[in-house]
Amino acid sequence: MIILQRKILNTIMAGCVGLSAAMLPLSKAEAVDGWGAAAQALGVYAAYKSSLASILALGNDVNAQVQSRAQDIKQNGLDPNPNDVRVVDEVMQQLVFHGDYVLKNNSLPFIWAVNDSKDFNAACYPTNYISINRALVRGLNLDQDELAAVLAHEMTHGLEQHSASNYAKAVAQYMGMSFLNMDTNSMDWNKLNGLANYSIAKNITLPTEYEADAGGFYIMTSAGFNPGGGAAAMARMAYYLTYETQNFLEHQSPNAEENEREHYSDHPETKLREERLAKMMTEYGFGHVTVQNQQDIYIDGEKLLSVEWTGEGYDNKAENAYYVAGAIAKAFHDYNNITGWDFRKDSTGKVTCLPETRVNKTLQEFLRLRNAGETLQQLVTKAYAAEQAAGTRQKYREAEEKRWQEMQKLRAANLxxxxxxxxxxxxxxxxxxxxxxxxxxxxxxxxxxxxxxxxxxxxxxxxxxxxxxxxxxxxxxxxxxxxxxxxxxxxxxxxxxxxxxxxxxxxxxxxxxxxxKAKEIDKSNIYVYLLSAQIYDELGNKEQAKENYREFYKLRSKAYRNIPEEYLQEIAPKEYKELTKAKAEAREKYEKEWRKQKADKDSK
CATH class of the missing domain: 1.25.40.10 (Tetratricopeptide repeat domain)
Known part of the structure; x- marks a missing residue:
């Protein structure tokens, strides 16, 4: 779920329009990727490259990152519930500090906040600021594994710099289609706009959503979360958007055939995402465990158990099924033989297994409810015995090693x-x-x-x-x-x-x-005088403060707003008058607006 907030988007657009005006021919010696070749054919490669460079530069600027957060909070407010924030902080810290990923050198470390928006969404800004809406946290019932899947998805957008590349491609594609239409005059501009938006959603944004789902799965599982969390999140999301959301733009019909909105969305259909993530969970457990009918758990084709509805107010069978299967998949993945499962009898005399952690809690509950511990032990024993012939463990480990080597290459390049x-x-x-x-x-x-x-x-x-x-x-x-x-x-x-x-x-x-000592080394450094002036002012030494502010002004007159008015009045009378005039006008404008709002309120 990528969102470019409107003010940032407008800023980027303004910069890109200015940069893309000069369509320079591309050197034959310059290598381009497949998409770049298409942009070159349309004559808009310069627009693509300049747009990409602008947003990548924005994404590597701490000031822009902090302003991203400030803008989000100004627009949506902060979630007032400390428990929401605590849970999200715990999930993000586990992902950030324990997940397997590598930041590019022109990317910032992740920061995040939970805002007070009622929309079911999260977003990664180009600056690697992750915005999490309160409605999403509540909509997922503060479930840590489901939140981990969504937030790791957003992290992948940031790691792969999807915002920058998608926006640059969108700018170039729209411009290319516009140029072609000017040459051929084949359709009116309203139709062109609709076609361009549809093409951008399906051909540019949609593929990166699939990529973020997959990348998020690897990050959240490497950080120790339940591999079923992604599929569970999609199941819960589908329920929320169908039965609970108060935003009609988010609503999706329980009748899939009526969900025409999905045909034009830049996100995959929720059910399809659930199926893909469930398949990834199965593959993570070397193909042993599957979920059928969103409630039946099978191991190598033999049924282990069926889950039931345990939620309050909604049917959570699918989530339970994915968490039971996810714990089993994680155990197959983490342990090369059955010894690591620690099959044993619990306090009631029933067979259970694995550590008593959140990841295994749902599995252990249903093993007890269905008295299925012995069955699981038998099925796991058979699964390990058949593994060598199937070769699934070796194939998956090879794929993991390949991903690890790619990360190592990026680490080496960073160094x-x-x-x-x-x-x-x-x-x-x-x-x-x-x-x-x-x-x-x-x-x-x-x-x-x-x-x-x-x-x-x-x-x-x-x-x-x-x-x-x-x-x-x-x-x-x-x-x-x-x-x-x-x-x-x-x-x-x-x-x-x-x-x-x-x-x-x-x-x-x-x-x-x-x-x-710093002045002796570099008498032209403005910060030497600014810091000296501030300290002397704190000490009440007005003369020394004024003298240092004066030197600061000589070196950087345009930064006069850093000088307190009591010193500025003597050091730079002209700028002092301009500053006081601007402040008076701003105060007058504010008071005028306040009086207007008060009058409107009183009239009602």
């Missing part, structure tokens, strides 16, 4: 990043510290230190030190900052960052001493 790329990683780390996101800054710096082409170890240590301070570990921060200064005492930023750490601690004397 070979050029100096420019490493600098951008470091810049993003420092930006996270600016937003008080110390954990994210440290994640970024781990990526920096892993790279083999680091240009400046001292500056990297200094930025890492600041991140430690932002997180609150001042002892480690100062030790790292001292190491940064000794590593490269001629880099002004090593002193700037240590000064900032001293300032955070309240040690203004040490902070000013480091700023003095």
């Amino acid at each position: 070979q990043a050029d100096v420019k790329t490493v600098k951008k990683l470091r810049e993003n780390a420092d930006a996270y510290s600016d937003y008080a996101l110390g954990d994210k800054a440290l994640e970024q710096m781990q990526r920096v230190f892993a790279c083999q082409n680091m240009d400046d170890l001292g500056e990297s240590l200094a930025i890492n030190a600041r991140a430690l301070a932002v997180k609150g570990d001042f002892a480690a921060a100062l030790a790292e900052a001292d190491k940064a200064v000794s590593t490269n005492p001629q880099n002004v930023y090593t002193f700037l960052n240590r000064s900032d750490i001293y300032h955070m601690q309240g040690n203004t004397t040490a902070a000013l001493a480091d700023l003095s």
Whole structure:
């Protein structure tokens, strides 16, 4: 489920339209992929490449990522229920820190939030900000395995940079079709628009939804969630969109033939997604376990048991079936022989198996209800005995190894990043510290230190030190900052960052001493004077504050808004007048709008 929020989309569109105006011929020596070749044939390859570059750049900008979240929350609000947030945080942290995936060097680490929207949706922005709607969390009954499937799906969109590539392809395809229509005049523009939208949905967006379902399955299973979670989520989603949603645009008819909306959707039909994810679950368990009729569990063609409705207010047989089968599939996947299943008798004397965890809970409940533990043990014994001849375990392991090798190739490529790329990683780390996101800054710096082409170890240590301070570990921060200064005492930023750490601690004397050293290294660095001015102002030393703000203004006059008005009035009278005038006009506009709203309310 990819959503580009309207304001971001408009911003991207404005940039892309400007960039795509020049349709330059493509060099014969330049290699293109299959889709790029089609764009080249239509004469819109430059539009495709410039659009792609614009959105990829947006996706590698911490400021854009933070603004993505701020815009989402401004538009939809935050989910006021702390339990919703807690569950989503737990799921995302398990996916992010325990799932198997590799971030591209021009991608940011994931951040997320649960908003207060009543629409059943989640989205991954081009910036790797994942927006989760409250209605989706509640619609999935806060089920961790179902949420993991949906959120890992969104992570895959981010990892594969689907937003950027899909949008760039959509821009180029629409432009190409428009150019062809101008040449042939074969249809009116309303029909062209409808045809273009349909083609974009089916030929560009839809394939990436299938890819995200598959990628999400591998991430969530590698992180330890129930392999049946994806199919269960689709079953639950189908029920919610049919019987519970209050948004008529989301509603789907219980009669599949009446679901004409599905024919034009850019997402696969929910039932088809359920079937595909159920098949992936079966394959994950080496083909042993299947679900039939959404309630019957079979192992190698022999029926184990049927589940029943255990939910409150709706039929949850399908979810129960997928969780029983998913636990069995995970056990087959994780254990090379029956010993790992730990078949044993429970407190009631019935046979059970596997650890008592959330992933196995539904299986263990139905083994007890159906007294099916012994049957399962017999079927599992037969399954392992027949495995060698079938070769399913070996084939699946080979496919897993292939996926792992692809990730290793990307990891190796990341480590070979050029100096420019490493600098951008470091810049993003420092930006996270600016937003008080110390954990994210440290994640970024781990990526920096892993790279083999680091240009400046001292500056990297200094930025890492600041991140430690932002997180609150001042002892480690100062030790790292001292190491940064000794590593490269001629880099002004090593002193700037240590000064900032001293300032955070309240040690203004040490902070000013480091700023003095920074001035000796680079008298043209604006931050030296800005930080000095701010500290002197805090100390009540108005003259020194004014002097440093004056130097700051000389170096960067366009940044005058960083100077407090009491100093700006003397340092830059013209800009002070412009600023006060703009503030007065903004205040007048706000008061006028407030009076209008109050009058409208009173009249009612």
